[in-house]
Amino acid sequence: MxxxxxxxxxxxxxxxxxxxxxxxxxxxxxxxxxxxxxxxxxxxxxxxxxxxxxxxxxxxxxxxxxxxxxxxxxxxxxxxxxxxxxxxxxPVNHVLWGVPGADIHQVTEVYSHPEALTQCKLLFDRYPNMNQVAYIDTAVSAEFIAKEGDPTKAAIASPRAGELYGLQALEPAAYDEAGxxxxxxxxxxYNEIDRENQHDILMFYIETPHEPGALAKLLQVLDVYRVNLLGLNARPIPLKPFRYGFFIEADPSNMIGDLDALAKILRALSTHLQVVAHFPRNR
Incomplete structure (x- = not known):
């Protein structure tokens, strides 16, 4: 199982x-x-x-x-x-859902996950009377609206969520950005990384010494090994104010050398190194 x-x-x-x-x-x-x-x-x-x-x-x-x-x-x-x-x-295709028989001009409260609400700003610009209400989840918002049965309340959720809870689509394309x-x-x-697939996409979480040029040295190593940088995001380190770790995503498909050698150098240049992801690229 x-x-x-x-x-x-x-x-x-x-x-x-x-x-x-x-x-x-x-x-x-x-x-x-x-x-x-x-x-x-x-x-x-x-x-x-x-x-x-x-x-x-x-x-x-x-x-x-x-x-x-x-x-x-x-x-x-x-x-x-x-x-x-x-x-x-x-794909994220947000729909504005209301109870059966509701009219979009009646709606004064729209429930959804905070991130979904931020992805539908144009909707709220068109209907300034709608107040955004941050809720647990998109689908939970749809479930809540169905239980309330209040035509002044609506939810932003997926097409499947609205259909599951018997709601009416008030705006079938509530999102700002198509695609x-x-x-x-x-x-x-975690288990041992598969060395046979060492050219799969890699994501590390790395913390560096708190000194000038520490991150630059890591990035230079990736450049020397011809590892393509796909993403770099800084995150505050817990219990260390104004210190940051980095999520680094990289494509080693054109890498010179092997993964073990690269990992040894990165470990030597960091205070903490964790492999967060290792998977084939599907896009």
């Missing part, structure tokens, strides 16, 4: 990403009896259960094409014995 966890309720984008992972990577159906799917209210207990061997995989959003790095999820994997082995890009996507990674407990 494989146990897989995601955050949210049926209709959440995380559920859609989980369905895609099961179909594309495991080549199983979502209701396969060999699978046990667990939904979580929040991300920290999901990571804890993965570390404690209560689930085998967890599906987490880590980046959005509009708003960038999702720091609250990425920060959770720092210092933990987990690694991402798969990625999935989930908006959220990137998900599927994490498992």
């Amino acid at each position: 494989m146990r897989i966890g995601y955050q949210g309720v049926p209709g959440a984008y995380s559920e859609a990403a989980t369905i895609a992972f099961i179909s594309e990577q495991l080549q199983l159906s979502y209701d396969d009896p060999r699978l046990e799917i667990a939904s979580y209210d929040d991300f920290p207990p999901m990571v804890e259960d993965l570390v404690d061997n209560k689930v085998d995989r967890i599906v987490m959003p880590i980046e959005n094409s509009t708003t960038g790095l999702i720091a609250r999820t990425m920060d959770l994997v720092r210092y933990q014995p987990v690694v991402a082995r798969y990625e999935h890009y989930q 908006n996507m959220t990137r998900f990674l599927v994490f498992e407990r």
